[in-house]
Amino acid sequence: MEKEARILVVDDEERIRRLLRMYLERENYDIDDAENGEVALELAQQNNYDLILLDLMMPGIDGIEVCQEVRKTKATPIIMLTAKGEEANRVQGFEAGTDDYITKPFSPREVVLRVKALLRRSSSTKFLETETSTKDVLVFQHLTIDNDAHRVTVNGTEISLTPKEYELLLYLAQSPDKVFAREQLLKDVWNYEFFGDLRTVDTHIKRLREKLNRVSPEAASTISTVWGVGYKFEAVKE
Incomplete structure:
Protein backbone atom coordinates (compact mmCIF):
# COMPACT_ATOMS: atom_id res chain seq x y z
CA MET A 1 0.00 0.00 0.00
CA GLU A 2 1.30 3.44 -0.91
CA LYS A 3 2.20 5.60 2.09
CA GLU A 4 -0.09 8.56 2.73
CA ALA A 5 2.66 11.09 3.47
CA ARG A 6 6.27 11.29 4.60
CA ILE A 7 6.81 12.93 7.98
CA LEU A 8 9.93 13.87 9.93
CA VAL A 9 9.61 13.65 13.73
CA VAL A 10 12.22 15.64 15.66
CA ASP A 11 12.57 15.38 19.46
CA ASP A 12 15.48 14.79 21.83
CA GLU A 13 13.38 12.37 23.92
CA GLU A 14 13.38 8.86 22.50
CA ARG A 15 10.08 7.91 24.15
CA ILE A 16 8.30 10.81 22.45
CA ARG A 17 9.77 9.91 19.05
CA ARG A 18 8.76 6.30 19.57
CA LEU A 19 5.23 7.25 20.67
CA LEU A 20 4.65 9.59 17.74
CA ARG A 21 6.09 7.08 15.28
CA MET A 22 3.72 4.38 16.57
CA TYR A 23 0.60 6.52 16.25
CA LEU A 24 1.54 8.06 12.90
CA GLU A 25 2.53 4.75 11.33
CA ARG A 26 -0.91 3.40 12.28
CA GLU A 27 -2.26 6.06 9.91
CA ASN A 28 0.01 4.72 7.16
CA TYR A 29 2.46 7.63 7.27
CA ASP A 30 6.11 7.05 6.36
CA ILE A 31 8.16 8.25 9.36
CA ASP A 32 11.77 9.39 9.73
CA ASP A 33 13.01 10.71 13.05
CA ALA A 34 15.86 12.80 14.40
CA GLU A 35 17.11 13.23 17.96
CA ASN A 36 18.61 16.70 17.52
CA GLY A 37 18.55 19.79 15.34
CA GLU A 38 21.71 18.94 13.43
CA VAL A 39 20.35 15.63 12.16
CA ALA A 40 16.94 17.19 11.55
CA LEU A 41 18.41 19.90 9.33
CA GLU A 42 20.41 17.40 7.34
CA LEU A 43 17.37 15.19 6.76
CA ALA A 44 15.08 18.12 5.97
CA GLN A 45 17.49 19.47 3.37
CA GLN A 46 18.12 16.08 1.76
CA ASN A 47 14.47 14.95 1.57
CA ASN A 48 11.11 16.39 0.59
CA TYR A 49 8.88 15.77 3.59
CA ASP A 50 5.15 16.42 3.54
CA LEU A 51 5.31 17.64 7.15
CA ILE A 52 7.76 18.10 10.04
CA LEU A 53 6.92 17.66 13.74
CA LEU A 54 9.59 19.71 15.46
CA ASP A 55 10.50 19.99 19.14
CA LEU A 56 11.29 23.54 20.22
CA MET A 57 13.65 22.91 23.15
CA MET A 58 16.65 20.80 22.11
CA PRO A 59 20.34 20.97 23.00
CA GLY A 60 22.55 22.49 20.30
CA ILE A 61 20.46 23.70 17.38
CA ASP A 62 16.94 24.23 18.74
CA GLY A 63 13.63 23.99 16.90
CA ILE A 64 13.47 27.71 16.16
CA GLU A 65 16.78 27.65 14.31
CA VAL A 66 15.86 24.48 12.45
CA CYS A 67 12.59 26.08 11.35
CA GLN A 68 14.34 29.27 10.22
CA GLU A 69 16.88 27.31 8.16
CA VAL A 70 14.23 25.11 6.55
CA ARG A 71 12.16 28.18 5.66
CA LYS A 72 15.06 29.60 3.66
CA THR A 73 14.57 26.96 0.98
CA LYS A 74 11.35 25.00 1.63
CA ALA A 75 7.66 25.54 2.39
CA THR A 76 7.29 22.22 4.24
CA PRO A 77 4.44 22.41 6.78
CA ILE A 78 5.84 22.50 10.33
CA ILE A 79 4.13 21.77 13.66
CA LYS A 104 3.46 19.18 25.83
CA PRO A 105 2.10 17.10 27.41
CA PHE A 106 -0.11 16.28 24.45
CA SER A 107 -2.50 13.56 23.39
CA PRO A 108 -1.04 11.49 20.52
CA ARG A 109 -4.53 11.37 19.01
CA GLU A 110 -4.62 15.16 18.99
CA VAL A 111 -1.27 15.24 17.21
CA VAL A 112 -2.61 12.87 14.55
CA LEU A 113 -5.68 15.06 14.03
CA ARG A 114 -3.57 18.22 13.77
CA VAL A 115 -1.23 16.49 11.31
CA LYS A 116 -4.16 15.46 9.12
CA ALA A 117 -5.64 18.97 9.25
CA LEU A 118 -2.38 20.64 8.28
CA LEU A 119 -1.75 18.18 5.46
CA ARG A 120 -5.19 18.96 4.07
CA ARG A 121 -4.38 22.68 4.12
CA SER A 122 -0.94 22.25 2.66
CA SER A 123 -0.34 23.31 -0.92
CA SER A 124 2.22 20.53 -1.43
CA THR A 125 0.33 17.39 -0.45
CA LYS A 126 -1.83 14.90 -2.30
CA PHE A 127 -4.48 15.15 0.41
CA LEU A 128 -5.85 18.15 -1.43
CA GLU A 129 -9.01 17.53 -3.39
CA THR A 130 -8.73 19.06 -6.84
CA GLU A 131 -11.23 19.19 -9.67
CA THR A 132 -10.69 19.50 -13.37
CA SER A 133 -13.26 22.29 -13.55
CA THR A 134 -12.06 24.64 -10.83
CA LYS A 135 -14.62 27.10 -9.56
CA ASP A 136 -13.02 28.64 -6.48
CA VAL A 137 -10.46 30.88 -8.19
CA LEU A 138 -9.49 34.50 -7.60
CA VAL A 139 -7.89 36.11 -10.65
CA PHE A 140 -6.09 39.43 -10.44
CA GLN A 141 -3.89 41.26 -12.90
CA HIS A 142 -0.61 39.66 -11.83
CA LEU A 143 -1.81 37.02 -9.39
CA THR A 144 -4.13 34.00 -9.43
CA ILE A 145 -5.25 32.05 -6.36
CA ASP A 146 -6.76 28.63 -7.13
CA ASN A 147 -8.34 27.69 -3.82
CA ASP A 148 -9.55 24.28 -5.01
CA ALA A 149 -5.95 23.28 -5.72
CA HIS A 150 -4.38 25.52 -3.03
CA ARG A 151 -2.15 26.96 -5.76
CA VAL A 152 -0.86 30.50 -6.23
CA THR A 153 0.57 31.60 -9.56
CA VAL A 154 2.20 34.93 -10.37
CA ASN A 155 2.31 35.79 -14.07
CA GLY A 156 1.98 32.07 -14.80
CA THR A 157 4.69 30.96 -12.36
CA GLU A 158 3.62 28.85 -9.38
CA ILE A 159 4.75 30.19 -5.99
CA SER A 160 5.64 27.84 -3.15
CA LEU A 161 3.93 29.06 0.03
CA THR A 162 3.66 27.57 3.49
CA PRO A 163 0.09 26.75 4.58
CA LYS A 164 -0.01 29.81 6.82
CA GLU A 165 1.35 32.12 4.10
CA TYR A 166 -1.30 30.78 1.72
CA GLU A 167 -4.10 31.25 4.25
CA LEU A 168 -2.95 34.81 4.95
CA LEU A 169 -2.83 35.75 1.26
CA LEU A 170 -6.21 34.14 0.55
CA TYR A 171 -7.82 35.86 3.55
CA LEU A 172 -6.65 39.29 2.38
CA ALA A 173 -7.45 38.67 -1.30
CA GLN A 174 -11.00 37.56 -0.56
CA SER A 175 -11.75 41.12 0.64
CA PRO A 176 -9.87 43.50 -1.69
CA ASP A 177 -9.28 47.00 -0.34
CA LYS A 178 -10.56 46.07 3.12
CA VAL A 179 -8.07 47.02 5.85
CA PHE A 180 -7.41 44.33 8.47
CA ALA A 181 -5.79 45.10 11.81
CA ARG A 182 -3.00 42.77 12.90
CA GLU A 183 -5.13 41.62 15.83
CA GLN A 184 -7.90 40.59 13.42
CA LEU A 185 -5.49 38.68 11.20
CA LEU A 186 -4.06 36.83 14.18
CA LYS A 187 -7.52 35.89 15.35
CA ASP A 188 -8.88 34.77 11.97
CA VAL A 189 -5.80 33.31 10.27
CA TRP A 190 -3.91 31.94 13.27
CA ASN A 191 -7.03 31.29 15.37
CA TYR A 192 -5.18 32.74 18.33
CA GLU A 193 -5.66 35.78 20.51
CA PHE A 194 -2.49 37.77 21.11
CA PHE A 195 -2.31 40.43 23.77
CA GLY A 196 0.98 42.07 23.00
CA ASP A 197 3.57 41.12 20.38
CA LEU A 198 2.10 41.31 16.88
CA ARG A 199 5.32 40.66 14.95
CA THR A 200 4.02 37.31 13.76
CA VAL A 201 1.81 39.01 11.16
CA ASP A 202 4.58 41.39 10.07
CA THR A 203 7.04 38.50 9.64
CA HIS A 204 4.64 36.50 7.48
CA ILE A 205 3.68 39.54 5.39
CA LYS A 206 7.37 40.25 4.77
CA ARG A 207 8.05 36.64 3.78
CA LEU A 208 4.99 36.60 1.50
CA ARG A 209 6.00 39.81 -0.25
CA GLU A 210 9.53 38.52 -0.79
CA LYS A 211 8.25 35.36 -2.48
CA LEU A 212 5.89 37.31 -4.74
CA ASN A 213 8.55 39.92 -5.51
CA ARG A 214 10.94 37.29 -6.88
CA VAL A 215 8.55 36.84 -9.79
CA SER A 216 6.67 40.13 -9.94
CA PRO A 217 7.16 43.37 -7.97
CA GLU A 218 3.64 44.33 -9.09
CA ALA A 219 2.20 41.22 -7.43
CA ALA A 220 4.14 41.95 -4.24
CA SER A 221 2.80 45.49 -4.17
CA THR A 222 -0.80 44.23 -3.97
CA ILE A 223 -0.22 43.67 -0.24
CA SER A 224 -0.24 47.17 1.17
CA THR A 225 0.67 48.40 4.62
CA VAL A 226 -1.80 50.79 6.20
CA TRP A 227 0.41 52.50 8.74
CA GLY A 228 -0.84 52.38 12.27
CA VAL A 229 -3.63 49.97 11.36
CA GLY A 230 -2.62 46.81 9.50
CA TYR A 231 -2.70 45.46 5.94
CA LYS A 232 -4.93 45.25 2.90
CA PHE A 233 -4.95 43.58 -0.50
CA GLU A 234 -5.37 45.98 -3.40
CA ALA A 235 -5.42 44.78 -6.98
CA VAL A 236 -7.38 45.17 -10.19
CA LYS A 237 -9.21 41.98 -11.13
CA GLU A 238 -8.77 40.60 -14.64
Missing part, protein backbone atom coordinates in the same frame (compact mmCIF):
# COMPACT_ATOMS: atom_id res chain seq x y z
CA MET A 80 6.16 22.91 16.67
CA LEU A 81 6.17 20.78 19.84
CA THR A 82 7.15 22.42 23.11
CA ALA A 83 6.85 21.99 26.84
CA LYS A 84 6.51 25.74 27.20
CA GLY A 85 3.07 27.21 26.74
CA GLU A 86 3.91 30.85 27.30
CA GLU A 87 2.83 33.35 24.68
CA ALA A 88 6.44 34.42 23.99
CA ASN A 89 7.38 30.90 22.86
CA ARG A 90 4.31 30.65 20.66
CA VAL A 91 5.11 34.01 19.06
CA GLN A 92 8.73 32.98 18.52
CA GLY A 93 7.64 29.79 16.78
CA PHE A 94 5.16 31.55 14.49
CA GLU A 95 7.74 34.21 13.61
CA ALA A 96 10.18 31.50 12.57
CA GLY A 97 7.59 30.13 10.15
CA THR A 98 5.76 27.47 12.15
CA ASP A 99 2.30 26.59 10.83
CA ASP A 100 0.87 25.08 14.01
CA TYR A 101 1.81 24.66 17.65
CA ILE A 102 1.20 21.84 20.16
CA THR A 103 2.11 22.13 23.84
Whole structure:
Protein backbone atom coordinates (compact mmCIF):
# COMPACT_ATOMS: atom_id res chain seq x y z
CA MET A 1 0.00 0.00 0.00
CA GLU A 2 1.30 3.44 -0.91
CA LYS A 3 2.20 5.60 2.09
CA GLU A 4 -0.09 8.56 2.73
CA ALA A 5 2.66 11.09 3.47
CA ARG A 6 6.27 11.29 4.60
CA ILE A 7 6.81 12.93 7.98
CA LEU A 8 9.93 13.87 9.93
CA VAL A 9 9.61 13.65 13.73
CA VAL A 10 12.22 15.64 15.66
CA ASP A 11 12.57 15.38 19.46
CA ASP A 12 15.48 14.79 21.83
CA GLU A 13 13.38 12.37 23.92
CA GLU A 14 13.38 8.86 22.50
CA ARG A 15 10.08 7.91 24.15
CA ILE A 16 8.30 10.81 22.45
CA ARG A 17 9.77 9.91 19.05
CA ARG A 18 8.76 6.30 19.57
CA LEU A 19 5.23 7.25 20.67
CA LEU A 20 4.65 9.59 17.74
CA ARG A 21 6.09 7.08 15.28
CA MET A 22 3.72 4.38 16.57
CA TYR A 23 0.60 6.52 16.25
CA LEU A 24 1.54 8.06 12.90
CA GLU A 25 2.53 4.75 11.33
CA ARG A 26 -0.91 3.40 12.28
CA GLU A 27 -2.26 6.06 9.91
CA ASN A 28 0.01 4.72 7.16
CA TYR A 29 2.46 7.63 7.27
CA ASP A 30 6.11 7.05 6.36
CA ILE A 31 8.16 8.25 9.36
CA ASP A 32 11.77 9.39 9.73
CA ASP A 33 13.01 10.71 13.05
CA ALA A 34 15.86 12.80 14.40
CA GLU A 35 17.11 13.23 17.96
CA ASN A 36 18.61 16.70 17.52
CA GLY A 37 18.55 19.79 15.34
CA GLU A 38 21.71 18.94 13.43
CA VAL A 39 20.35 15.63 12.16
CA ALA A 40 16.94 17.19 11.55
CA LEU A 41 18.41 19.90 9.33
CA GLU A 42 20.41 17.40 7.34
CA LEU A 43 17.37 15.19 6.76
CA ALA A 44 15.08 18.12 5.97
CA GLN A 45 17.49 19.47 3.37
CA GLN A 46 18.12 16.08 1.76
CA ASN A 47 14.47 14.95 1.57
CA ASN A 48 11.11 16.39 0.59
CA TYR A 49 8.88 15.77 3.59
CA ASP A 50 5.15 16.42 3.54
CA LEU A 51 5.31 17.64 7.15
CA ILE A 52 7.76 18.10 10.04
CA LEU A 53 6.92 17.66 13.74
CA LEU A 54 9.59 19.71 15.46
CA ASP A 55 10.50 19.99 19.14
CA LEU A 56 11.29 23.54 20.22
CA MET A 57 13.65 22.91 23.15
CA MET A 58 16.65 20.80 22.11
CA PRO A 59 20.34 20.97 23.00
CA GLY A 60 22.55 22.49 20.30
CA ILE A 61 20.46 23.70 17.38
CA ASP A 62 16.94 24.23 18.74
CA GLY A 63 13.63 23.99 16.90
CA ILE A 64 13.47 27.71 16.16
CA GLU A 65 16.78 27.65 14.31
CA VAL A 66 15.86 24.48 12.45
CA CYS A 67 12.59 26.08 11.35
CA GLN A 68 14.34 29.27 10.22
CA GLU A 69 16.88 27.31 8.16
CA VAL A 70 14.23 25.11 6.55
CA ARG A 71 12.16 28.18 5.66
CA LYS A 72 15.06 29.60 3.66
CA THR A 73 14.57 26.96 0.98
CA LYS A 74 11.35 25.00 1.63
CA ALA A 75 7.66 25.54 2.39
CA THR A 76 7.29 22.22 4.24
CA PRO A 77 4.44 22.41 6.78
CA ILE A 78 5.84 22.50 10.33
CA ILE A 79 4.13 21.77 13.66
CA MET A 80 6.16 22.91 16.67
CA LEU A 81 6.17 20.78 19.84
CA THR A 82 7.15 22.42 23.11
CA ALA A 83 6.85 21.99 26.84
CA LYS A 84 6.51 25.74 27.20
CA GLY A 85 3.07 27.21 26.74
CA GLU A 86 3.91 30.85 27.30
CA GLU A 87 2.83 33.35 24.68
CA ALA A 88 6.44 34.42 23.99
CA ASN A 89 7.38 30.90 22.86
CA ARG A 90 4.31 30.65 20.66
CA VAL A 91 5.11 34.01 19.06
CA GLN A 92 8.73 32.98 18.52
CA GLY A 93 7.64 29.79 16.78
CA PHE A 94 5.16 31.55 14.49
CA GLU A 95 7.74 34.21 13.61
CA ALA A 96 10.18 31.50 12.57
CA GLY A 97 7.59 30.13 10.15
CA THR A 98 5.76 27.47 12.15
CA ASP A 99 2.30 26.59 10.83
CA ASP A 100 0.87 25.08 14.01
CA TYR A 101 1.81 24.66 17.65
CA ILE A 102 1.20 21.84 20.16
CA THR A 103 2.11 22.13 23.84
CA LYS A 104 3.46 19.18 25.83
CA PRO A 105 2.10 17.10 27.41
CA PHE A 106 -0.11 16.28 24.45
CA SER A 107 -2.50 13.56 23.39
CA PRO A 108 -1.04 11.49 20.52
CA ARG A 109 -4.53 11.37 19.01
CA GLU A 110 -4.62 15.16 18.99
CA VAL A 111 -1.27 15.24 17.21
CA VAL A 112 -2.61 12.87 14.55
CA LEU A 113 -5.68 15.06 14.03
CA ARG A 114 -3.57 18.22 13.77
CA VAL A 115 -1.23 16.49 11.31
CA LYS A 116 -4.16 15.46 9.12
CA ALA A 117 -5.64 18.97 9.25
CA LEU A 118 -2.38 20.64 8.28
CA LEU A 119 -1.75 18.18 5.46
CA ARG A 120 -5.19 18.96 4.07
CA ARG A 121 -4.38 22.68 4.12
CA SER A 122 -0.94 22.25 2.66
CA SER A 123 -0.34 23.31 -0.92
CA SER A 124 2.22 20.53 -1.43
CA THR A 125 0.33 17.39 -0.45
CA LYS A 126 -1.83 14.90 -2.30
CA PHE A 127 -4.48 15.15 0.41
CA LEU A 128 -5.85 18.15 -1.43
CA GLU A 129 -9.01 17.53 -3.39
CA THR A 130 -8.73 19.06 -6.84
CA GLU A 131 -11.23 19.19 -9.67
CA THR A 132 -10.69 19.50 -13.37
CA SER A 133 -13.26 22.29 -13.55
CA THR A 134 -12.06 24.64 -10.83
CA LYS A 135 -14.62 27.10 -9.56
CA ASP A 136 -13.02 28.64 -6.48
CA VAL A 137 -10.46 30.88 -8.19
CA LEU A 138 -9.49 34.50 -7.60
CA VAL A 139 -7.89 36.11 -10.65
CA PHE A 140 -6.09 39.43 -10.44
CA GLN A 141 -3.89 41.26 -12.90
CA HIS A 142 -0.61 39.66 -11.83
CA LEU A 143 -1.81 37.02 -9.39
CA THR A 144 -4.13 34.00 -9.43
CA ILE A 145 -5.25 32.05 -6.36
CA ASP A 146 -6.76 28.63 -7.13
CA ASN A 147 -8.34 27.69 -3.82
CA ASP A 148 -9.55 24.28 -5.01
CA ALA A 149 -5.95 23.28 -5.72
CA HIS A 150 -4.38 25.52 -3.03
CA ARG A 151 -2.15 26.96 -5.76
CA VAL A 152 -0.86 30.50 -6.23
CA THR A 153 0.57 31.60 -9.56
CA VAL A 154 2.20 34.93 -10.37
CA ASN A 155 2.31 35.79 -14.07
CA GLY A 156 1.98 32.07 -14.80
CA THR A 157 4.69 30.96 -12.36
CA GLU A 158 3.62 28.85 -9.38
CA ILE A 159 4.75 30.19 -5.99
CA SER A 160 5.64 27.84 -3.15
CA LEU A 161 3.93 29.06 0.03
CA THR A 162 3.66 27.57 3.49
CA PRO A 163 0.09 26.75 4.58
CA LYS A 164 -0.01 29.81 6.82
CA GLU A 165 1.35 32.12 4.10
CA TYR A 166 -1.30 30.78 1.72
CA GLU A 167 -4.10 31.25 4.25
CA LEU A 168 -2.95 34.81 4.95
CA LEU A 169 -2.83 35.75 1.26
CA LEU A 170 -6.21 34.14 0.55
CA TYR A 171 -7.82 35.86 3.55
CA LEU A 172 -6.65 39.29 2.38
CA ALA A 173 -7.45 38.67 -1.30
CA GLN A 174 -11.00 37.56 -0.56
CA SER A 175 -11.75 41.12 0.64
CA PRO A 176 -9.87 43.50 -1.69
CA ASP A 177 -9.28 47.00 -0.34
CA LYS A 178 -10.56 46.07 3.12
CA VAL A 179 -8.07 47.02 5.85
CA PHE A 180 -7.41 44.33 8.47
CA ALA A 181 -5.79 45.10 11.81
CA ARG A 182 -3.00 42.77 12.90
CA GLU A 183 -5.13 41.62 15.83
CA GLN A 184 -7.90 40.59 13.42
CA LEU A 185 -5.49 38.68 11.20
CA LEU A 186 -4.06 36.83 14.18
CA LYS A 187 -7.52 35.89 15.35
CA ASP A 188 -8.88 34.77 11.97
CA VAL A 189 -5.80 33.31 10.27
CA TRP A 190 -3.91 31.94 13.27
CA ASN A 191 -7.03 31.29 15.37
CA TYR A 192 -5.18 32.74 18.33
CA GLU A 193 -5.66 35.78 20.51
CA PHE A 194 -2.49 37.77 21.11
CA PHE A 195 -2.31 40.43 23.77
CA GLY A 196 0.98 42.07 23.00
CA ASP A 197 3.57 41.12 20.38
CA LEU A 198 2.10 41.31 16.88
CA ARG A 199 5.32 40.66 14.95
CA THR A 200 4.02 37.31 13.76
CA VAL A 201 1.81 39.01 11.16
CA ASP A 202 4.58 41.39 10.07
CA THR A 203 7.04 38.50 9.64
CA HIS A 204 4.64 36.50 7.48
CA ILE A 205 3.68 39.54 5.39
CA LYS A 206 7.37 40.25 4.77
CA ARG A 207 8.05 36.64 3.78
CA LEU A 208 4.99 36.60 1.50
CA ARG A 209 6.00 39.81 -0.25
CA GLU A 210 9.53 38.52 -0.79
CA LYS A 211 8.25 35.36 -2.48
CA LEU A 212 5.89 37.31 -4.74
CA ASN A 213 8.55 39.92 -5.51
CA ARG A 214 10.94 37.29 -6.88
CA VAL A 215 8.55 36.84 -9.79
CA SER A 216 6.67 40.13 -9.94
CA PRO A 217 7.16 43.37 -7.97
CA GLU A 218 3.64 44.33 -9.09
CA ALA A 219 2.20 41.22 -7.43
CA ALA A 220 4.14 41.95 -4.24
CA SER A 221 2.80 45.49 -4.17
CA THR A 222 -0.80 44.23 -3.97
CA ILE A 223 -0.22 43.67 -0.24
CA SER A 224 -0.24 47.17 1.17
CA THR A 225 0.67 48.40 4.62
CA VAL A 226 -1.80 50.79 6.20
CA TRP A 227 0.41 52.50 8.74
CA GLY A 228 -0.84 52.38 12.27
CA VAL A 229 -3.63 49.97 11.36
CA GLY A 230 -2.62 46.81 9.50
CA TYR A 231 -2.70 45.46 5.94
CA LYS A 232 -4.93 45.25 2.90
CA PHE A 233 -4.95 43.58 -0.50
CA GLU A 234 -5.37 45.98 -3.40
CA ALA A 235 -5.42 44.78 -6.98
CA VAL A 236 -7.38 45.17 -10.19
CA LYS A 237 -9.21 41.98 -11.13
CA GLU A 238 -8.77 40.60 -14.64
